[in-house]
Amino acid sequence: MTKNSNNYCVILAGGKGRRLWPVSKEKFPKQFVDFFSEGRTQLQQTYDRFLRFIPQENIFINTSKEYLDLVREQLPEVPDDNIMAEPIHRNTAPSVAWATHRIGKLNPKANIVVSPSDQSILNSETFQRNILEGLEFVAQNNHLLTMGVRPTRPEVGYGYIQEGEYSGTDEIFKVKAFTEKPDEKFANMFVESREWYWNTGLFLANVQCLTACLKECLPVVFRNFDESVKNFTIEEETAFVNQHFPSYPNLSIDYGVLEKSDNVYVMKCDFGWADLGTWHGIYEVKSRGDGDNVIVNSDVLIENSKNNIIRLNNGRLAVIDGLEGFIVAEKDNVLLICKKENSSALIRKYVNEVRLKKGEEFV
């Protein structure tokens, strides 16, 4: 196929991946892990997925300085100018602002898809079709476009998007509301109403529209970017970022831009999506149904057990009997055994406790 040279992709690969601790550690987060031993890490798989229909030189990797070597090692074909390594972690809004600036300078007609680096996409064909339709939509319209998928269960760990009026194009609707991680009652209502979609974290816009939204919603960050950095070389731009990044607010693009703008649309997608950022998400992707244990690339004899997810160090053997609804995960010198339910919040707490009581080498 001929790739549209106005189409760009930004892969966000700077997260610390704490919710998948201990397999994901801060020195080596989940996006750099080949979680299911498929031969490619989550980052590499995300890159491969976009490379099918986005020009190679238009794919940008956003990460943080401490992961720069990992990105270079895992994606040696990506030129240094396409890797944007932040000096300090400031969540996704400043990351997107920087990438928008960089791409806007290269091509004022750019249409951009921003993507997390830790998702499971079961159907790459549908994914490609949906993203290309979306890029076409944002090329024609000055709207922000999110990608939603119909929920298959009342998942409390995801964000939700409520559909509003029909745009007239494809499966695209105006967004009525966003909600982050609802409680169980609301999650149930969302699934039953059929008006709410899981927020995949993928979103699209043309560079002019995105620049305008960023200026409006994040004036401190973006005005500063746009006006001071216009004629910088990449080296000068990087020096500028190193100097200013620490002063930027710690804001997600969802919270800082999408939820504030009234110009956001959602495409209803059906490419078989799951967030691989949590143990529960991984369980849901891999489970064949109730009663199933998900054994991720591990050697386990298991009896009288159900609804567990198990991931061991290489070369280990586990015998498990009588366990129900647990995560059993280990990486190097750390073993985690905890209930799957509500595990994301618990794991965040454990990581902090372990850091305080046992030291940095365990987190």
Add this chain to the structure above:
Amino acid sequence: MTKNSNNYCVILAGGKGRRLWPVSKEKFPKQFVDFFSEGRTQLQQTYDRFLRFIPQENIFINTSKEYLDLVREQLPEVPDDNIMAEPIHRNTAPSVAWATHRIGKLNPKANIVVSPSDQSILNSETFQRNILEGLEFVAQNNHLLTMGVRPTRPEVGYGYIQEGEYSGTDEIFKVKAFTEKPDEKFANMFVESREWYWNTGLFLANVQCLTACLKECLPVVFRNFDESVKNFTIEEETAFVNQHFPSYPNLSIDYGVLEKSDNVYVMKCDFGWADLGTWHGIYEVKSRGDGDNVIVNSDVLIENSKNNIIRLNNGRLAVIDGLEGFIVAEKDNVLLICKKENSSALIRKYVNEVRLKKGEEFV
């Protein structure tokens, strides 16, 4: 103190320790493990305990050939002639027969205490007093003497001894019955009746009486020993054992001799005893009561959990949440997570399955 030169001790250290798998493995069973990081292994602690009141040259270690190097390494002060290494595992009856023969040749007035090598004795003073009283009793009487302790809970994993009529000496009674591992209903009855005692596995006899009992109960093994081997050197005796041991029956001394003889007594002891041969036993020794988790020499952050026993590899950290009544034990490349209840039977099954499906290196 002056030690009585007629007093002998045989420590049985040939067991494979399967019930404590995976911390106890066949290549390195529990008796050779310093389970609680006390500085001495179970075998060394058993040896130390007897050395306080049995002449050093009168302490014999029974083991199997594959553990001979471990015994020599852990007890370098024991002369080679006091280590009896069997060519093949044949349970305790043949072991006791061989030791009885060896000691009988050295001293026909010997009084022998036979002891397992994996027990916790909380009160060494009382233990010493009880054993010396027992040795005195068997020096005076041609009886087999077992050591019983009053049960503190309806433990289904232990053997029980029922007391009969009073012997007239110390706390010693004739044995009315033995029972191996009762079901829960019977175990409850035993505890309530106050007639039943836990069988510690320790037993005593003078060498003449023990020889006579062995001849009567194990004629194949013992007649053969007694008559052919009388004038052998130790080297000749060992060659003889290597040749004949494989043909001996696989019998425990309890089942093969004590339960068959009507000449067995029990001393009611109170030296704070527990069998360290099972995970449940270890839990019971170390637990401070209901709701307690027993963390054996391991680095664990634990929350919302109770009644667990946890033993990790050195240098590991575990985070455990929401677990109740489990064993979490690992050794080298094997991790076991199973319910504490009924674990001995389950673990035996696991070890066999692991051997079949995964190979010898894991058992």
